[in-house]
Amino acid sequence: MPEEQKTGSGIQMAGVYEPKRVESKWYAYWEENGFFRQEADKSRRPFSIVMPPPNVTGSLHMGHALNDTVQDVLTRFKRMQGYNTLWLPGTDHAGIATQAKVEEQLAKEGTSREELGRERFLERVWDWKRQYGGRITRQLRRLGASCDWSRERFTLDQGCSEAVREVFVDLYHKGLIYRGNYIVNWCPHCHTTISDIEVEHVDHAGHLYYLRYPLKGTDEFLTVATTRPETMLGDTAVAVHPEDERYRHVIGRTVVLPLVGREIPVIADDYVEREFGTGAVKITPAHDPNDFEMGLRHNLPAVAVLDREARMNENAGKYRGMDRYEARRAIAADLEAAGVLVRTEDHAHAVGECYRCATVIEPLVSRQWFVKMEPLAKPAMEAVRGGRLEFVPARFTKIYLGWLENIRDWCISRQLWWGHQIPVWYCEECGAEICAKEDPALCPSCGSRNLRQDPDVLDTWFSSGLWPFSTLGWPRMTPELEQFYPTSVLVTARDIIFFWVARMIFMALQSRGEVPFRRVMIHGLVLDAQGRKMSKSLGNGIDPIEVIDRYGADTLRFMLITGNTAGNDLRFHPERLEATRNFANKVWNASRFVLMNVGDFEEGPRGDLTQADRWILSRYSATVAGVTEALEQFDLGEAGRTLYEFIWNEFCDWYIELSKPRLYRREGTAAPAGGRAQAGEALEGMPAAAGDSLARHTAQAVLIEVLDGTLRLLHPFMPFLTEEIWQNLKRHLPGSAKSLMLAAWPAGTACRDERGEEEMRLVMNCTKAIRNIRAEMNISPAKKAEAIIVVPDEESRRMLEAGREDLRQLAGVAKLDLVPELAGKVSQAAGAVLEGIQIYVPLRGLLDIDKEIARIEKEIAQTVQEEARLEKKLNNPGFVAKAPPEVVMKEREKLAAAGGRRQALEERLKGLSD
Structure with missing residues (x-):
């Protein structure tokens, strides 16, 4: 349990949040107590x-x-x-x-x-x-x-493993799993097929070779472009687009394959990209997945010229035994010597590599185990179209359906030893193929014991494809499967x-x-x-x-x-970690302030809620609703941002400051003039007088209620920080759970008060306006100002009157006049206009007027010079014509900013001179 240090009437938490001290302690506590299991x-x-x-x-x-x-x-x-x-x-x-x-x-x-x-x-x-x-x-x-x-x-x-066998055997006997020859991704280093997801496409600097294939019986040639001349030895066709006018006259004729002498047909296929190379492409069904599909459509033979080591095989003639890159160089040289190589161009293109060893993948036709995908894809598409399953965000539905509509059969065998060995046995006597859930002892056809299990294992994705139900105990009907599936x-x-x-x-x-x-x-x-x-x-x-x-x-x-918007990529900026750590410290310091000031709190009736109390409870209620709704819609980023705004900008920066006068009775408990004390600062003060005890008790009660609820909202996002704080707070929460992770989620309350929020918003906006005036006029925070707020509207004046003391405290104002109109001119004052309200801060006594006038006049002169320099630069035709557009735009933005700064300075000067 947490270590507590008490000082005065409250708990003294460490001055800075220390994650290393907290995280291992609480995770062990959660896990040892079985809080994760239900x-x-x-x-x-x-x-x-x-x-x-x-x-x-x-x-x-x-x-x-x-x-x-x-x-x-x-x-x-x-x-x-x-x-x-x-x-x-x-x-x-x-x-x-x-x-x-x-x-x-x-x-x-x-x-x-x-x-x-x-x-x-x-x-x-x-x-x-x-x-x-x-x-x-x-x-x-x-x-x-x-x-x-x-x-x-x-x-x-x-x-x-039981689930894998159950599914494999079921699909096999339904005819949905078969063994056949098909093109696969082959890793020459790992010596196995790999799935599409295990292929990483990496840009390689290569070449595009333009080769002339003689058109039989003529002096014409078809020029094809290829990145892999070594595979031309296995070409079984040349393909063109059926609507390509350049080649309509050659469709159905034959060309002679250079270096080999074999006649191969010229075919037409919509797959051909007319814009690539010359618009005529060589077709090698044994070494390219798209060519393989085209070969099936046109009944072309598949001639393999590479083996499983990515070396040229017996069909490669004199190049046999060369690795693919050595053969590429040798064949390119021979094609050039024969006058077949027209030209070579540099060509960068994406090449598939094995994700494990980075070896370039070799597409090969191989005898493997496959799952027939078309019968399985149809119900999978219908489940989504029918609303039984939805994607969030919805735009991914189209991607999912598009892939299933164009799906190929799935190669599920891998030439490995580690994995689920394929549950198929071959009888060495009669050749029978046996697929069974249990290892067979005898051949069911001839009774022989001479059985050999297929040596391959299943693709890892086969077993992980069963993950949602195999992990719950299927094929057995377990309580977990019944409840959670x-x-x-x-x-x-x-x-x-x-x-x-x-x-x-x-x-x-x-x-x-x-x-x-x-x-x-x-x-x-x-x-x-x-x-x-x-x-x-x-x-x-x-x-x-x-x-x-x-x-x-x-x-x-x-x-x-x-940093994450649903479905979109996230860029990792290290500086955002610093900002988020600052937020964690903000939560820590705010909680520390509350805990140090509620030590004497005991349950009992509250006094009347102040305007600030009603406002924070309303904003808290709105935050509960907003965070809950966002989480229900899986918009976690919006939920986190909503919490951040409430905690930092409303609870810490405003309400904690507003609570201080009721917690302490000493003089000067207001935030420093023109600024705000950080949550956790100015904590040493004397308890409120007896007459103010009910007000203090009410402030404590609201602080505890809002902090407790906010920690619950924040817990899913920041579990360690919130658990540490909440364990210190929970002694003020009768009947609390053993852990914050087991505490109830905040329910929607009836505390939403939009009218009260509007009243407080007006007070806050006036406070900000006065603070801005103080900052712009360089008024020392130590000096108390006066303020005159002209409020013609009676309702707005009533709102400000209700929040007068809050406004005075937060704005650092000693005297505040709320009037419907000015009795006369306010001399030497800085002002602001806000929502039809005029705000004046008389400056006499707050700063040396003559010095401030001189300083502003000097700054205006400097700004005028800067404007003149920028105008001259932008009026220079040579600069505008030659400089990049973004540079010109930046200079225009500087000029506009300088003009705005000058106008603001002139307004300040006018206020001082009047």
């Missing part, structure tokens, strides 16, 4: 989220930090609202990444997985997972994630809508007959300050743990949330 309770409304499982090999990055903060905010919000809440965490086995980690270890030991064999290698991988696999979950605890760690799942644990919302980044979100939806519809979640909340990516994606290659990544060590988890969380 049993399935049919009597309560469920709210559930499954955590997108990070790779077991991974460490926390800014994308994780944003994603898991969003989930935690929603979970803590719903938990406080009384929902039966489950945030279920887990990790993904990350087939390629984890296997690569262990193979690196083996290489250092001078051995390999092949030498160990499959069984011993998998033992080593499990050992690695037990030793290193918990790193990212420990880091998530540092972030404050309030997920139910007692239910943590892993994509290779027994329950998930479908889950309430999935929170994920915009870049995996296709690869993960869509697959979860069609897997759930196929296996459960229901959508896996009701809503999909899409957030953007965290980019660097220049708008670039964070990556190891750019070296622009920012470690969230380093940020937490320096600024605290709450600062990082609140910065990420308030």
Whole structure:
């Protein structure tokens, strides 16, 4: 429990918020007391989220930090609202990444997985997972994630493995899983197929080669442009657009493939871009996914000239054995020698690389396992179109539907050992293919025991596609599955809508007959300050743990949330961390002020509420409504901004200052003239006199009520800071929960008083106007001013009369006159006009008038010179014609600003001279 130091009648909190001292203490308290866990309770409304499982090999990055903060905010919000809440965490086995980690270890030991064999290698991988696999979950605890760690799942644990087999076997027997030859992404280094999401497209500086293909029986040539001349040996057609007038006469004829001599047809296809190169393209179905699809449409053969090591194979003739880049150079040289190479141009283009090893991907036709996507995609599209599932923001619906409408069959086999081994066996005697949930002992066809299991494993996305229901115990009907499925919302980044979100939806519809979640909340990516994606290659990544060590988890969380507009990318500006830390300190200091001044508070009847009391309670009520509505709509950024504005600009900067006279009776308790004391300053004072005790008690009660409610609103965003403060405050809150995270969410109250808000707004605006006058005229804060406010409107005058003492205190005014009209001219005064109200501050006695006149006249002269210089510059035709437009515009803006400054100075001078 928190350490308390008491001084006088209140609690003395540390002068500065220290996240390191607070965070580990409270997270341990939450977790040890089981506050994150709730049993399935049919009597309560469920709210559930499954955590997108990070790779077991991974460490926390800014994308994780944003994603898991969003989930935690929603979970803590719903938990406080009384929902039966489950945030279920887990990790993904990350087939390629984890296997690569262990193979690196083996290489250092001078051995390999092949030498160990499959069984011993998998033992080593499990050992690695037990030793290193918990790193990212420990880091998530540092972030404050309030997920139910007692239910943590892993994509290779027994329950998930049962679910994988159940689904695979079901889809296989329905004819939705098949084995066939299709083009895949092949990594020559990792020696496996990889999914589209595991391909990173990186700009490479390359060349565009223009080659002449002879048109058979003529002296004509078709010139094609290619970035990969080494694959031309596998060309089986040349394609043009059917509406391209330049080539209509050659469609249906044949060209002779240079260096090979094979005749290949000229075909027409709408896919061809007439603007690329010459508008005629070589078609190599075995080595390009788009060419492969075109080959299927036109019944073209697929001639492979590269093997799985990305070396030229037996179909490459004299180039056999060369790696692809060596062959490119050799073939280009031979084409040039043969007069086929017309020219070469520099050409930058995006090239697919393996996300794990950065090796350039090689598209290859390979015999693999696939899922038929068209039958699964249709119900997945209909679920969204029919409103059973919605995307937030809604614009991502179009992206989701567009991908499913053009979906290809999904390659699900990987040439790895770590993962879910495909549950298919082959009989070595009769050749039967057996797909079963349990390992078969005998061949059902011939009774042979000589069975061999398919060596490949399933794509990691196959098991993670079952995540929303496999983690809840399916295929068994568990209490968790009954209560929490479908889950309430999935929170994920915009870049995996296709690869993960869509697959979860069609897997759930196929296996459960229901959508896996009701809503999909899409957030953007965290980019660097220049708008670039964070990556190891750019070296622009920012470690969230380093940020937490320096600024605290709450600062990082609140910065990420308030800097994020739903669905849009977020640029990470380090200076925003400083600003957010200042906000955390503001909350700390305001709370410290309250706690040090309510130590003697006891429950009892309140006195009459002041104008300021009614105003802050009304603004608090509006903030509860605004934050709640924004969170219900998943607009977390707006919820955070609403809280920030209320806490900083209303509670701290105004109400705390307004409460001080009632808390202390000594002379001069008002804020310094022309300014405001910071919350937590000027705390040493004598208690109010007995006659003022009821007013003091009322101020204390309002401070406690608003601080308590505000901490509850802020808790989902900044859990550590708010828990530390609230635990100090809760002794003034009878019947409080053991933790703020278990306290009730503030309910909408009947305290909204828009009329009272309008009254206070008028007082505040007049206060600001007087403060501005003092600042502009350089009036010392130590000097008390007088003010005359001319208020013709009787109702406005009544409002200001009610707030006279508040206005006097905050504006640093010793004497305040509220009049319907001026009896005569106010000499040597600075003034302002506000909403039909005239405000005058007589300056005699506040400053040396003659010196101030001289100072202003000097400043006016300098400003006039600056205007003349800028006008001369802008009237120079040479400057305007030659300078960049933005430079000219900047100079015009300087001139306008100088003119405005001169006019303001002249107005001040006029007030002093009258």
